[in-house]
Amino acid sequence: MKTIKIISVVLRGLPNTLTLLVASFFLATVLGIFLAWLNLRKNRLARGIARLYLGLVRGTPPLLMLLLAYYGLPVLLKSIGIDIDHWTRMTFGILGLTIGWSAYLSEAFRSAYLSVDPGQLEAARSVGMSDRHSFWQIIVPQTAMIALPNIENLLIGLVKATSLVYVIGLYDMYNQATNLSNQTSGVYQLKIFIILALIYWVIVLLIEWGFRLIRGHYAKMMA
Template sequence: MRGTPPLLMLLLTYYGLPKLFMLIGVDINDWAKMIFGITGLSVGWSAYLSEAFRSAYLSVDKGQYEAALVVGMDSKDAFWQIIMPQTALIALPNIENLVIGLVKATSLVYVIGLIDMYNAATDLSNQNQGVYKLGIFVVLALVYWLIVLTIEWIFRSIRNDYEYVTV
């Protein structure tokens, strides 16, 4: 999945998933386009997210797990109480970048007929015969920038709260 562009995943989901479901006798052609958009982007980004967690998990020292077992924790508790908190903290910056990338990739859903901010800006520009095109797209860029700043603020807050709890 990591080797395929998000646009391709959207198109494969929108055109291929109904055909795949038809093979088992389920007709999903009347499903909302939003479901296909969410599914396509989720499938594409899930591979990146799993890689972020895998690399974070592998970076936690195995001695942490062994030490938890030595002091009497069972393996499940050692994993969830010792390994996963460290893994989540290490993975947090990568997850933040993935969420920001996902927000930007939502501009691709126009190819399956969904109205997004980019499509709305293009329509608005076309209604005005392109007179305010630059201004419209500058405002769109500012909207995306504000969304990204909000995401960064949320992740910074999570990181600060999480580091405070773990110290």
């Protein structure tokens, strides 16, 4: 089988892979920030809710999280009168990955925030800056810069985790490669999966390049 044929078949799943990656990472980031905010509050109930969520999610394998989202959530919601059987596999895939990665991103944001010297807020107040202005102009940029390496690693991990959606029958690149291998009775299996690995590697290289640009931009801003 020609290499170009393998690439063309595998790339049929690229739109789904990228949709999963972008949507779940965006939603996980939003949810992660909210969870970090809850975890940093002085309110015990808020902290308790955040820590319970983080403990449960981080202790559950991503593959199991996808299965729970796809098979368990419809049953759970149906018991209280909510029917989500019409949701697409893509929706469940995004939901499962979002839940899984939100916990890891939350800890990345929280640890980065705690690494910033709180004395800088006092210094900003002493020169007449408001707390809100100081937070957005001083604390947030430093928190983002500190969190960037962890965010990059988590995004790369999410790239690889998108392949897990095969368990719910969603046709991403991995599923396309597996089907192609089965159609050829495994004769070209090694070649197919090497090409698949190289495509994932290219995606990871693009992510690393993007984060280098972001770090360079932040470095110039904070110089």
